[in-house]
Amino acid sequence: MQPKVSSMSSPSFPTKMHIEPHSSGAANTPTSKEAKMRAANLNFFYGSFQALYDIDLEIQANRITALIGPSGCGKSTFLRTLNRINETIRGTRYTGEVLLDGVDVKSQDVTALRRRVGMVFQKSNPFPKTIFDNIAYGPKVNGMTSKQDLEVTVEKSLRRAALWEEVKDKLQKPASALSGGQQQRLCIARAMAVDPEVLLLDEPCSALDPIATLKIEELLFSIKDQTTIVIVTHNMQQAARVADNTGFFMLGKLVEFDRTEMIFRNPSKKETEDYVTGRFG
């Protein structure tokens, strides 16, 4: 099956970002205006094991960036350096730079950074609380106290996650009572409740059926105008459907990063072609 590529002939797309002059190499090169986040020369280590090698990658604002590649190639590791959640694992470190709006994430207050860069995990992980309290938790730890504000935020977030109609009558029920797909959308709503500028999703649909998957993809489209999205997926059709740009990882290296169309129709590297045509992984 030929992957269906969403229409995206916008002239603002750069071509082959990894060989474009403005994004190649030197860490002190000013980032392009559209780069929301950027990794430069990123090497990541779990103890003595190196999981990422020299990653240079730009995440454009208000675009969906997909990361694909065989299992164990470092997609999750890369995603988790963007909000510094990897540093909660003992013995991890990295060299190089990760920038948010041109500012090194290491120099920022980590809780403030994570409010701006939200995350949705592979396995839906609602808190053992009510639906309402799941969504309200993020705003609360970020200082929202008024009950009325919280109610407004909860409704808004659930609406953005297209979950409001399904749960509005059971906000005080435990989140565990929802179906798998609803739980994952709840987790997206929970992440959206703090108004993140960037949303990271690590294989968010891997445990979901096709209909639930479709709902989440539609949800991503609908929030894209306000949010920059990075999604890890092992499902190449999904990358082709939702992503504007796609990066292909293999063995800890970023093999190729380009417009999704190019990755799937006209990849410049042999490994990429083998992978997207199913000859690998």
Add this chain to the structure above:
Amino acid sequence: MASSAKSTSFTAVRKSVQMGDEAARLVTLVFAGGILLITLLVVAVLWDHSSLALYKFGFHFFTSQNWDPNSDEFGALPFVYGTLMTSFLALLIAVPLGVGAAIFLAELAPPKISSILTFLVELLAAVPSVIYGLLAIFTLVPFMRDTVEPALQSTLGFLPFFQGQIFGVGYLTAGVILAIMTFPFIISISREALLAVPREQREAALALGATQWESTFDIVLPNARLGIIGSIFLGLARALGETMAVTMVIGNDPSIKASLFAPGYTIAAVIANEFAEASGNLHLSALVALSFVLFLLTMVINGAARLMIMATSRKGA
């Protein structure tokens, strides 16, 4: 021929599997029935041997404060009070400290230090209670008498709990030694409950911008609440039934005083002290009646624990 042989051997396998199932069911049934039988037997024996006292004193047995074997007067209240008060004091001290220590071991301490400390804590759980009792007599009693209780009296002396003469032995000292003895249970079980909380729960909180502390208190603790509640009730069960160490430090005085410094008595302690030298059948029967009360007390508390666990698990995940 070959196929029929195969199919018979197959049915034979099926048969033996089925027989295994049957046997397993039977064994389970026997054990379950056995447990029920033992419980009923305990109740029957306790009832039988306490009927003399219960018949003579009736409900008055539970409300009377008078325990005087010389004049054949027996009332359970001072012992029930002492048992509940010392256990309450033990939990009051051991729960916050124990859960706090568990949080430290599970969430904050470097793994090496955590595993060494956990090993030591688990070692403490295995120390026989008579050793705690001896330790208490030599160190805790003088320490309470000369330091802790005078300090409490001079700061909180306006409360009736901290007034009156200081002996060193009494409710408070018994509560402290029980706290020390329940501490290891609460720590090691709570710690395991905390460690069993999935990593994704912590990460979900952190990824929303929660601090380490917020993630621990708001998310990890509620996730581990069943295990923590369980550890508290296990500690309580130990405190209620603890005999040796308490007998050595509570003062063995069957009276109810408001002051926590005053000597008191517990059910387990009085049974241990007086059973061998009981002055007659009525005395013996009154002691068995006390043990019946203790049995019922632990039953009620276990039931309450079940209900609490059921209630909290329905509310949450």
